Amino acid sequence: MKANTYNYKRVYVWELPVRIFHWTTVISMAVLITTGFVIADPPAINSSSEAFNSYWFGTVRLFHFSAAFILIANLLFRIYWAFAGNRFANWRNFIPYTKKGIQNILYVLKVDIFLQKDKKHKLSDISIGHNYLAAFSYTIMTLFFVIQVITGLGLYADNSSWWLPKMFHFVVPLLGGDIKVRYIHHIFTWLFLVFILIHVYLVLYHDYVEARGEVSAMVSGFKFVRAERIKETEEEIIEKTEKQMWNGDTEDE
Amino acid sequence: MKNSVKKEETYYESIIKQGYTRREFIKFATYMTAFMGLKFSAVGQIMEALETKKRIPVIWEHFQECTGCSESFIRSDHPLVADLIFDHISLDYTDTLMAAAGHNAEEAKQASMKENYGKYILVVEGAIPTKNNGVYCTIAGRTAVDIIKESAEGAAAIITFGSCSSYGGVQAASPNPTGSVPVDKIIKNKPIIKVPGCPPISEVMTAIVLHYATFETLPELDSQGRPKQFYGKRVHDSCYRRPYFDAGLFVESFDSEEAKKGYCLYKMGCRGPVTYNSCGTTGWNNGVSFPVKSGYPCIGCSENNFWDNSPFYKRLENIPGTSIEATADKIGKIILGTAAAGAAAHTIATNVLKKKELKENECMGEINENRIKE
Ligand code: SF4
Numbered sequence A: 001m002k003a004n005t006y007n008y009k010r011v012y013v014w015e016l017p018v019r020i021f022h023w024t025t026v027i028s029m030a031v032l033i034t035t036g037f038v039i040a041d042p043p044a045i046n047s048s049s050e051a052f053n054s055y056w057f058g059t060v061r062l063f064h065f066s067a068a069f070i071l072i073a074n075l076l077f078r079i080y081w082a083f084a085g086n087r088f089a090n091w092r093n094f095i096p097y098t099k100k101g102i103q104n105i106l107y108v109l110k111v112d113i114f115l116q117k118d119k120k121h122k123l124s125d126i127s128i129g130h131n132y133l134a135a136f137s138y139t140i141m142t143l144f145f146v147i148q149v150i151t152g153l154g155l156y157a158d159n160s161s162w163w164l165p166k167m168f169h170f171v172v173p174l175l176g177g178d179i180k181v182r183y184i185h186h187i188f189t190w191l192f193l194v195f196i197l198i199h200v201y202l203v204l205y206h207d208y209v210e211a212r213g214e215v216s217a218m219v220s221g222f223k224f225v226r227a228e229r230i231k232e233t234e235e236e237i238i239e240k241t242e243k244q245m246w247n248g249d250t251e252d253e
Numbered sequence B: 001m002k003n004s005v006k007k008e009e010t011y012y013e014s015i016i017k018q019g020y021t022r023r024e025f026i027k028f029a030t031y032m033t034a035f036m037g038l039k040f041s042a043v044g045q046i047m048e049a050l051e052t053k054k055r056i057p058v059i060w061e062h063f064q065e066c067t068g069c070s071e072s073f074i075r076s077d078h079p080l081v082a083d084l085i086f087d088h089i090s091l092d093y094t095d096t097l098m099a100a101a102g103h104n105a106e107e108a109k110q111a112s113m114k115e116n117y118g119k120y121i122l123v124v125e126g127a128i129p130t131k132n133n134g135v136y137c138t139i140a141g142r143t144a145v146d147i148i149k150e151s152a153e154g155a156a157a158i159i160t161f162g163s164c165s166s167y168g169g170v171q172a173a174s175p176n177p178t179g180s181v182p183v184d185k186i187i188k189n190k191p192i193i194k195v196p197g198c199p200p201i202s203e204v205m206t207a208i209v210l211h212y213a214t215f216e217t218l219p220e221l222d223s224q225g226r227p228k229q230f231y232g233k234r235v236h237d238s239c240y241r242r243p244y245f246d247a248g249l250f251v252e253s254f255d256s257e258e259a260k261k262g263y264c265l266y267k268m269g270c271r272g273p274v275t276y277n278s279c280g281t282t283g284w285n286n287g288v289s290f291p292v293k294s295g296y297p298c299i300g301c302s303e304n305n306f307w308d309n310s311p312f313y314k315r316l317e318n319i320p321g322t323s324i325e326a327t328a329d330k331i332g333k334i335i336l337g338t339a340a341a342g343a344a345a346h347t348i349a350t351n352v353l354k355k356k357e358l359k360e361n362e363c364m365g366e367i368n369e370n371r372i373k374e
Helices: A016-040 A056-084 A099-113 A132-159 A163-175 A178-210 A234-252 B002-007 B011-017 B022-035 B042-052 B068-074 B079-085 B102-115 B144-153 B163-167 B202-215 B242-247 B257-261 B328-353 B355-370
Strands: A008-012 A222-226 B058-062 B091-094 B121-125 B157-161 B192-195
Touching: A016 A056, A016 A178, A056 A132, A056 B242, A099 A132, A099 A178, A132 A163, A132 A178, A163 A178, A178 B328, A178 B355, B011 B022, B011 B042, B022 B042, B022 B202, B042 B202, B058 B102, B058 B144, B068 B202, B091 B102, B102 B144, B121 B144, B121 B163, B121 B202, B157 B163, B157 B202, B163 B192, B192 B202, B328 B355
Parallel strands: B058 B091, B058 B121, B121 B157, B157 B192
Antiparallel strands: A008 A222
């Protein structure tokens, strides 16, 4: 097989704020999910000590609430960045309202989820940033976040004297009591876990199959894109040919 | 006619006529002021109201219920509290407790309703069945729906006493065979004060009636229509076991060492953290105790649909509406497991179906590897 290696170019896809957002989400969610499960069913750490000696369960709750506020701030920032960030961070990626978006979703479903042959093999089918299906899953995830934040703040409202949680006082009566709200909050925690599993798996999958730095992109910000897809300016082309000519000359000697 | 003469009495007059002393009357007024969470200077206001204001007639309807709320009410801490409303001072109609029965009772009600049109307070105990034209609860040949509509017509305000009339209670629990609904599903045009609880704390009703008599307004209600001063706090926030909660010291089983030590009952399914009531502060039976104090987890009896959130002794209840033992955790684990299995299967399938691409990538990489400049 006369194998030719492709040329790849490094493209700055995930700007620093996007990466910071991503890892802040990871950390705050890790804290929220673990403390959340502890709060739902605390482990038996019974000791003979009296209550004045310890406050561990209170501390667990404090971590849960603090992480929640970090997550909320983080989320608000990301929404802002969906308007201020680069083309890959833009909100338009996250809602498949164009024909292109829907076609891309079908493509990803066919090729990546159901692993069918990619017969046409168009370069532009491979998304540089998120593919549309992934991006749409993040939109759904954001909805989950909103539900989680609303139910969480609703449950928290009566603990607080701050106006922000207090604004969510309406949630509990609306959904029919604290017990139900707590239940919804609990169920969505599981959905997050499922999301995380699928998300991490698919990132690994893409890196494995496409080998363009999918995993490390969230650290460095760069992804590798086939050189054919990058426009070259006229000067660049001229420069390149000149260089080649010059190189050719020297080789001749 | 005899009735209407009696009705002209003020609260004070009838209290004295009952044989209470003025000292007892003052004690009662002070007690109620404190109970209602008013400032101390309001004692005078309460007393004045009781001395000068004519009593407010109360009509008490009973529908689908166990009468436990009435039981709770007649065991009120302070004898005057019960007397105030019961001993023919205010209560014009309550079919379970009044002396009259049958047609006499119904007539008395009709008479009082006509005479006090727009002035009386209607107390409702029990839910109202609506299925099959409401035949599941009939009194004197009329359905509960019919009766409530009639008696609500001339009421100044409605107190729904107990979880059944406030939220539907046990008969509205899934699958709700008789189509029971709380009062506010039927009566839309009257102020409704919800006093949920199974049973509710008796003084709450006296406090509402007194509040209405004194200030001529209804007490402040929260977003769910409950009087704020009694339902403003979670049981959990006024629970004396709270330090154990914060310290993470929990009872793991009844009759254990931890239970004896009085640790927090959270893991025994205590609904204190999701239940709004004043049990923790007022207590029951003259402030002697309340469930948590007796080592029993709160079952959240004053919360909407609390029956459907069983089992009571577990933190994680069944998913409402399912009768199988399907906790969110079980379902969550199944979904997560399925997703993990799916990912594993997908990995294998990728290696099989994308073999060509993967091989190609590898070849190219190998070529480049061989071309590395030393
Ligand atoms: S016993 Fe119940 S109400 Fe009291 S602190 Fe524990 S969980 Fe809260």
